[in-house]
Amino acid sequence: MTSPLMPTYARLPITFASGEGIYLQDEQGRRYLDAIAGIGVNNLGHCHPAVTKAVVDQAQTLVHTSNIYGIGLQQTLAEKLCALSCMESVFFSNSGAEANEAAIKLARLYGHQRGVERPTIIVMENAFHGRTLATLTATGNRKIQAGFEPLVSGFTRAPLNDIDALRAIAANNRDVVAVLVEPIQGEGGVRPAEEEYLQALRQLCDEHQWLMMLDEVQTGNGRCGHYFAYQGLGFTPDVVTTAKGLGNGVPIGACLARGPAADVFKAGHHGSTYGGNPLACAAAIAVLDTLQNEGLFDHAQAMGELLRDLLAQRLGSLPGVRDIRGRGLMVGVELDQDCGELVARALEAGLLINVTAGKTIRLLPPLIIDEAQVRELADGIASLVETWLLPAQSA
Ligand SMILES: Cc1ncc(COP(=O)(O)O)c(C=O)c1O
Numbered sequence: 001m002t003s004p005l006m007p008t009y010a011r012l013p014i015t016f017a018s019g020e021g022i023y024l025q026d027e028q029g030r031r032y033l034d035a036i037a038g039i040g041v042n043n044l045g046h047c048h049p050a051v052t053k054a055v056v057d058q059a060q061t062l063v064h065t066s067n068i069y070g071i072g073l074q075q076t077l078a079e080k081l082c083a084l085s086c087m088e089s090v091f092f093s094n095s096g097a098e099a100n101e102a103a104i105k106l107a108r109l110y111g112h113q114r115g116v117e118r119p120t121i122i123v124m125e126n127a128f129h130g131r132t133l134a135t136l137t138a139t140g141n142r143k144i145q146a147g148f149e150p151l152v153s154g155f156t157r158a159p160l161n162d163i164d165a166l167r168a169i170a171a172n173n174r175d176v177v178a179v180l181v182e183p184i185q186g187e188g189g190v191r192p193a194e195e196e197y198l199q200a201l202r203q204l205c206d207e208h209q210w211l212m213m214l215d216e217v218q219t220g221n222g223r224c225g226h227y228f229a230y231q232g233l234g235f236t237p238d239v240v241t242t243a244k245g246l247g248n249g250v251p252i253g254a255c256l257a258r259g260p261a262a263d264v265f266k267a268g269h270h271g272s273t274y275g276g277n278p279l280a281c282a283a284a285i286a287v288l289d290t291l292q293n294e295g296l297f298d299h300a301q302a303m304g305e306l307l308r309d310l311l312a313q314r315l316g317s318l319p320g321v322r323d324i325r326g327r328g329l330m331v332g333v334e335l336d337q338d339c340g341e342l343v344a345r346a347l348e349a350g351l352l353i354n355v356t357a358g359k360t361i362r363l364l365p366p367l368i369i370d371e372a373q374v375r376e377l378a379d380g381i382a383s384l385v386e387t388w389l390l391p392a393q394s395a
Contacts, residue, residue, distance in 0.1 A: 037365060043287070073278050074276040089265075091265065097129070099241035101132055106211075107213065160191065184327060190362055221244065238260070304327065304328040320336050321385065332360045363381070
């Protein structure tokens, strides 16, 4: 049967019918442990009762009006987000790419306001920022860009964790107005930006009045053991973007700003029909309240440590395993060879995982995962990797 869907996704041959907590059920009734959570979206698991109730209640009250009117829930959500993050103003979008588009436009406007005619944003090699034209240009992956030229101007690229490369750009390029970086590159292979690098970057941004902009679309919303991954690292960015876990599956993204970045946008500078509508905001408020009330930041940290420890115990000394890394419940297991086929093998074993940057198994389980479930997950991953690597090595 031919499908009327544009074949933009290489889909796995499975369709899910329902979900509860960290488990999904397919159309045949088989249960799967979901260790990818919609690629870092379902941080509270599937159909969390607090989010379900908020969505149902709001759907019975008011789904959508327009940003030409006041939206009380948007105000409430923005206040909660600012209180959690030390940010001062928020623009709501529907997705991560759009949150980054807002940040890119904000940085350009900030540059123009300071007399920079051709504002330039530094972005990183192997970064991922989305699929719109500006965000795919910011993305450091030729495969994603190829065929969509001409790309957008106003970006310059640097290697991650190389502060000298940024100093060299600073010395030669007076058009730079901002740096956009992921605290941990998700699509780029669960590659953390080093703490000292980020701190030095903060300093460099201060010296040159560049905006330090963090893409926390994947790392935010408790994923790394704090609301945002930068928290606890001893600095605050000027702009931070997020989406994914913000609505636990209800589409919503946000671009947050502080200091001089907080009041760059004025009426008419940016907009979105749906961005921050009552339904999405009700979901996001329920998510934020649940994350806090259930102590899920500390829990994610503890469960992430346990998961990495258990994986290290089983896999750490295996010759084909290069690294086990991550923060909170964003975990990568890097092998010494391409391992994309593990996704299908895991599926057969009732486990949903993802492989990123060719060689890295990426685990993003819901933050509500408990200790027994972490053990179940670690055991499943370890068995999968062992049986895959061991015959390959003895061949
Ligand atoms: C770091 C990062 N930024 C941006 C995006 C794009 O988000 P969306 O797919 O919601 O547009 C993603 C999605 O994977 C991401 O991981």
